[in-house]
Amino acid sequence: MAVMPVDRSDARPLHAQVADVLRAQIRDHSIAPGETLPSEAALRERFGVSRSVVRQALATLEDEGAVRRAHGRAPVAAVRSEHHRLVQRVTGLFDQFSAEGLSLSTRVVALDPVRAGVPSAEEHLGTRTLLRLERVRSVAGDPLSYVRTWLPAERFAGLEASMLSDASLHRLMESRFGVVPTSGRRQIRAVPADPEIARELDVPEGAPLLLLEGGTFDRSGAPLEWFESWHRSDRVVFDIEAEGATDQVQIAPGPSLARPEGDHPSGEVQDTELDRALSLADELRSELRRLRG
Numbered sequence: 001m002a003v004m005p006v007d008r009s010d011a012r013p014l015h016a017q018v019a020d021v022l023r024a025q026i027r028d029h030s031i032a033p034g035e036t037l038p039s040e041a042a043l044r045e046r047f048g049v050s051r052s053v054v055r056q057a058l059a060t061l062e063d064e065g066a067v068r069r070a071h072g073r074a075p076v077a078a079v080r081s082e083h084h085r086l087v088q089r090v091t092g093l094f095d096q097f098s099a100e101g102l103s104l105s106t107r108v109v110a111l112d113p114v115r116a117g118v119p120s121a122e123e124h125l126g127t128r129t130l131l132r133l134e135r136v137r138s139v140a141g142d143p144l145s146y147v148r149t150w151l152p153a154e155r156f157a158g159l160e161a162s163m164l165s166d167a168s169l170h171r172l173m174e175s176r177f178g179v180v181p182t183s184g185r186r187q188i189r190a191v192p193a194d195p196e197i198a199r200e201l202d203v204p205e206g207a208p209l210l211l212l213e214g215g216t217f218d219r220s221g222a223p224l225e226w227f228e229s230w231h232r233s234d235r236v237v238f239d240i241e242a243e244g245a246t247d248q249v250q251i252a253p254g255p256s257l258a259r260p261e262g263d264h265p266s267g268e269v270q271d272t273e274l275d276r277a278l279s280l281a282d283e284l285r286s287e288l289r290r291l292r293g
Contacts, residue, residue: 005048015056026077108161109134121150121226124215129153143201149227179218186214208233
């Protein structure tokens with residue numbers, strides 16, 4: 001085991017530095033779920049610290065749920081539950097989790113009128129007069145995703161942050177604004193966490209995240225939203241129904257996400273969907289390995 005002395009010039013306590021290293025190794029599966037952590041003696045030698053520092057670091061990880069420890073036994077990396085999301089469904093995370101009996105909480109970070117958004121949002125929505133909604137979605141207090149949504153301000157006049165606390169945006173669209181999200185296109189890519197999103201999702205800066213982005217239309221084909229949703233890759237799994245699915249999942253980079261009518265000949269979709277699903281899985285695995293270094 002390589003020696004990794006702590007940085008004694010660092011303002012952080014020594015036990016916090018040790019905990020940070022072990023936490024990162026548990027998250028990227030260098031220490032696999034269920035695997036026993038190195039002994040206290042091995043950790044003391046590895047980091048060049050005292051037994052009390054090692055014990056405090058392990059206690060911190062145990063309090064966080066990153067490790068579990070039975071009486072008289074060495075600590076092991078906790079087996080974290082994974083949450084699955086069907087990415088080609090128009091229904092949002094709230095409704096998918098509710099159908100599985102999970103309670104998804106929502107904290108609204110910001111809801112602001114803006115005169116411009118990202119180019120993809122402006123192109124999809126056809127306006128620069130927008131609302132920008134930012135939310136953190138969590139299960140049992142554990143953050144899973146950070147969602148940034150762009151909405152046409154005129155169409156959703158009167159929308160307030162208080163309406164969206166622990167609530168579904170899509171359900172609110174239907175009940176309060178009389179519109180039903182029915183179609184859309186999605187694309188997925190693996191990206192590193194920037195400082196703001198890393199802080200909100202409680203992951204290290206640069207940690208690999210799964211970014212799901214796309215646009216949604218109502219029954220008449222009018223655009224409703226553009227969203228960017230960053231998911232923790234250690235907690236969320238994207239599922240793809242390949243057989244008989246419509247061509248809603250797109251691998252980035254690719255063509256712009258335009259109005260969905262008439263995108264593909266009917267026979268072409270079913271012939272290529274399985275290949276697209278397999279290619280997407282391979283690409284995401286490769287990109288996550290690259291980000292983890």
